[in-house]
Amino acid sequence: MKVKIKVWRQKDQESKGGFKIYDSPELNPNMSFLEMLDVVNEYLTDQGEEPIAFDHDCREGICGTCSLVIDGKPHGPHQGVATCQTYMRSFQDGDVITVEPFRAEPFPVIKDLVVNRKPFDKIMQAGGFVTVRTGSAPDANAIPISKEVADTAMDAAACIGCGACVAACKNASAMLFVAAKASQLNSLPQGQAEKDDRVINMVAAMDEAGFGNCTNQYECSAVCPKLITHDFISQLNRDFVAATVRKSFKSKPSTAKV
Amino acid sequence: MNIVTALLKTSIGKKVIMALTGVVLVGFIFGHLVGNLQIFSDPEKINAYAHFLQSLGPALWAIRLFLLVCVGLHIWMAILLWYENKKARPRDYAANHTIQASYASRTMKYSGLIVLAFLLYHIAHFTVKSTNPEFHEMTWTLADGTVVLDVHLMMVVGFSSLPVSLFYILSVGLLSLHLSHGFQSMFQSIGLRTETWGRGLKVVAIVLSLAYFAGNAAIPLSVLTGKVCRPASVEAAAESVSTSLNTHSE
Ligand code: HEM
Ligand code: SF4
Ligand code: FES
Numbered sequence: 001m002k003v004k005i006k007v008w009r010q011k012d013q014e015s016k017g018g019f020k021i022y023d024s025p026e027l028n029p030n031m032s033f034l035e036m037l038d039v040v041n042e043y044l045t046d047q048g049e050e051p052i053a054f055d056h057d058c059r060e061g062i063c064g065t066c067s068l069v070i071d072g073k074p075h076g077p078h079q080g081v082a083t084c085q086t087y088m089r090s091f092q093d094g095d096v097i098t099v100e101p102f103r104a105e106p107f108p109v110i111k112d113l114v115v116n117r118k119p120f121d122k123i124m125q126a127g128g129f130v131t132v133r134t135g136s137a138p139d140a141n142a143i144p145i146s147k148e149v150a151d152t153a154m155d156a157a158a159c160i161g162c163g164a165c166v167a168a169c170k171n172a173s174a175m176l177f178v179a180a181k182a183s184q185l186n187s188l189p190q191g192q193a194e195k196d197d198r199v200i201n202m203v204a205a206m207d208e209a210g211f212g213n214c215t216n217q218y219e220c221s222a223v224c225p226k227l228i229t230h231d232f233i234s235q236l237n238r239d240f241v242a243a244t245v246r247k248s249f250k251s252k253p254s255t256a257k258v
Numbered sequence: 259m260n261i262v263t264a265l266l267k268t269s270i271g272k273k274v275i276m277a278l279t280g281v282v283l284v285g286f287i288f289g290h291l292v293g294n295l296q297i298f299s300d301p302e303k304i305n306a307y308a309h310f311l312q313s314l315g316p317a318l319w320a321i322r323l324f325l326l327v328c329v330g331l332h333i334w335m336a337i338l339l340w341y342e343n344k345k346a347r348p349r350d351y352a353a354n355h356t357i358q359a360s361y362a363s364r365t366m367k368y369s370g371l372i373v374l375a376f377l378l379y380h381i382a383h384f385t386v387k388s389t390n391p392e393f394h395e396m397t398w399t400l401a402d403g404t405v406v407l408d409v410h411l412m413m414v415v416g417f418s419s420l421p422v423s424l425f426y427i428l429s430v431g432l433l434s435l436h437l438s439h440g441f442q443s444m445f446q447s448i449g450l451r452t453e454t455w456g457r458g459l460k461v462v463a464i465v466l467s468l469a470y471f472a473g474n475a476a477i478p479l480s481v482l483t484g485k486v487c488r489p490a491s492v493e494a495a496a497e498s499v500s501t502s503l504n505t506h507s508e
Contacts, residue, residue, distance in 0.1 A: 006352075019352065072353030098353040105346050170359060171343035173269075203270055212346030213269040213339045215366070216443040217359035231452045237270055238449025244264040244271075 001027050001093040005040065007052055008100045010109050013116075017109065021096075029089035033076060034059060034066060036088050053112040059084040061225060064160030067167070068113055069100040074164035074223045082162065082225040102163055104172035106209040117163050119209035123178055124161075126205035130185060131193045143189050156184035158226040165220035165228075171212030176220035178206050179232035186239055196243035203240055269342075270447075272335045277447035279332040280440050286325055287433070291473050294413075297486055298476075301410035305398045309406040333374065340367055362439035369436040376429035383416065390416065414481055414488060423478035430474035438467040 003024050010017030025043050027036055034056050041051035057065035066083040070076040076086035091097060099113065107115040158180075165176035182202050185191030191198070214233060221230045265271040293311075296304040311318060356364070379389075387393040393415075398408035417423045441463035445451040451459060480486040 069351055069353070069355070072351055072355035073357060100351055100353070103347055103349055103351060105348055168355065168357065170347075170364070171339075172346035173343075175269075203268055207267075207269050210346060211269075212343040213273060214447075215339070215343070215363065216439075216446045217363045219355075219357050219359050222357040229453060230446075234446050234449045234451050236449075237273070237447060240268075240270045241274060241449060244261055248261045248264075 001029050001088065001091075003027065003036070003088070003091055003094065004096040005036075006096060006098045007113070008109075009052070009112055010101075011111065013108050013110055019098075027088050029087070031088045032059065032084055033068070033070065033086040033088065034084050053110075053114050055114050056084060061085045062160060064162035067102050067115065067162060067164070069102060069167055071098050074102065074167040075162075075225050079222070080225060080227045082160075082164075085225075102167035104163075104166050104211065106172075106174075106211055107163060107166065115163075117161075119205075119211070120161055120163060120174070120177065122209060123174070123202055123205045124181065126201040127181060127185075127198050128194055128201060130190055132190065145189060149187055153184055153187040156180045156187065156228065156232055159184075159224075159228050160226055162225060164223045164225060166211060168219040168223040169212065169214070170217055170219060171215055173214045173220075174206050174209070174211040175214040175233045175236065176224060176228055176230060178202050179230075179236035180228045182239065183232045183235050186235070195239065196246055199236065199239045199243045200247065203236075272339055273447040275331055275335045276339070277444035279328040279335075280444045282325070282328045283332065284437065284441065284444075288470070291470060294477060295473060297410065297413055298480070301398065301408070301489065301492060302401060304410050304413075305406055305408060306400055308409040309400065309404065312407070329377070333370070336367060336370060360439060362435045363443070366436060366439060369432040373429060373433045373436060376425070376433075379425070380429075383422075384412065387412075411488065413477070414486065417478040417481035420482065423482050426478050427475045430471055434467040434471035434474075437470060438463050441466060 004021055005024060006019050006021045008017060009020045022040055022044070024036060024040050027039060031039070034054070037052060037054055044051050055065050055067050057063045059066070061082040061084060064082075066075075068075070068083045070083065070086070075081060075083045077090050078086060101109045101113045102115045102117075104115075106119040107117055110116050156179075159177060161177065161181075163174075163177065166172050166174050169175075182199055185198065186195050216230075216233075218230045220233075221228060265275055293307060294304075296307055314321075362369070382388045383390065384393070390412075393407075393412045396408040396411045396415075397405050398410070399405050417426070442451065442456075442459050445459060477486070
């Protein structure tokens with residue numbers, strides 16, 4: 001099969017950038033989308049043209065490095081699948097496929113299809129630590145956790161931090177990512193000690209980075225390669241309200257008065 | 259961070275304000291609708307009800323002020339969020355990228371703005387009556403002899419104008435659209451919605467919006483089609499009064 005790709009080309013962060021259309025060489029339908037780009041890049045290199053820069057690492061849907069908005073949908077046409085696990089057999093011979101970088105003010109395009117997702121690291125850092133006893137390994141099951149709670153926390157922990165939720169959101173909001181990362185710990189007994197600070201600080205880092213505001217349209221969960229549910233956004237909202245109310249009225253220990 | 263700064267300065271806080279003011283406004287518009295549906299009863303009914311509201315005096319003003327603050331906050335936050343959201347995505351995608359966002363959710367700002375324009379007109383029309391000063395002159399004598407404003411006649415005369423009625427119907431249509439998303443959205447914004455009952459919430463939101471539209475559209479439509487009009491006895495009485503006045507002046 002052969003396709004045409006309409007790709008965003010941009011030399012560096014400062015350049016303007018624009019779309020270019022390339023004809024792919026003959027492709028095997030069982031190639032992944034990224035392998036298709038590899039083949040196109042080899043062809044471009046042969047032609048003396050700069051290859052298309054795109055992010056990738058594990059190529060097995062677990063690292064969250066690949067990105068791309070393919071025909072308007074982050075991570076391509078399927079549900080619950082990352083770009084690296086999207087295969088050319090999902091397209092028709094002769095298709096024109098539009099490939100764009102994630103678009104969000106906090107995710108500037110560095111080159112072609114590569115964006116800088118550093119604000120996600122800042123949000124993770126703002127989340128801080130979890131108080132645990134170090135030393136010898138704790139007894140297994142010393143803290144009882146119901147299956148349902150453990151499963152919920154695991155669902156949230158499945159987030160690979162790819163940023164597709166931001167890319168898909170009409171407002172470039174990072175709520176699904178932040179909600180998943182906060183709820184992963186907020187759901188568990190081990191995460192209770194720092195829960196209020198975690199919620200408030202992560203939301204502050206998210207706002208600080210310049211992401212948009214959630215308007216509850218759920219475009220995020222529709223494209224999430226890990227099918228993170230927007231129930232976690234509801235949970236984050238609830239935790240944020242509770243944390244703010246508690247913090248506003250709670251008396252502080254004398255040492256905490258700075 | 260205290261509650262006020264959290265509400266006004268954080269993304270979630272602003273959404274909570276949208277939701278809480280939304281709850282108040284939804285409560286108000288449904289109460290208002292139920293009150294107005296009394297037009298389908300005897301003129302005495304709605305005129306007495308309107309008189310009761312007027313007689314609340316300072317309490318009426320307190321309620322008006324509270325509603326005004328809610329509308330003001332709702333719009334202020336809507337504009338802030340709108341501005342911030344635009345800033346967060348300076349360049350949009352070349353390809354169409356709507357996956358599951360409903361039409362209503364994508365047009366909240368436009369439906370909201372037209373509802374605002376309608377709100378201003380509606381207040382000028384029926385509350386301040388600046389568009390139709392003659393409404394001030396319409397009076398009705400209640401069963402107990404109190405002379406009150408004839409709200410029934412005001413509505414019948416007001417909605418006899420086709421353009422006015424059409425604008426009302428269009429606006430409540432857009433308000434219903436606004437509600438079909440807003441009613442679900444507010445539960446999510448304050449953290450109460452989950453997938454467990456989200457589907458039910460969606461159905462309730464749609465049924466409520468349709469009912470709201472039907473109830474509101476019924477009023478101008480019934481006036482236009484003559485289903486709601488002045489009872490013959492009342493007309494006859496009014497007629498005789500004006501005739502006697504005319505005779506008098508001659
Ligand atoms: C009586 C009139 C109104 C009612 C009953 C109403 C109701 C609501 C409700 C319940 C919400 C959901 C809150 C949330 O998302 O948490 C909402 C959101 C919103 N409203 Fe209104 N509203 C009214 C008027 C307006 C006006 C005049 C505007 C003017 C611009 C407006 C603009 C918006 C916007 C932009 C949203 C946010 C949508 C979103 O986040 O998805 N509304 N409204
Ligand atoms: S929530 Fe989903 S879409 Fe968002 S960063 Fe995590 S894995 Fe990616
Ligand atoms: S490259 Fe690792 S998830 Fe796609």
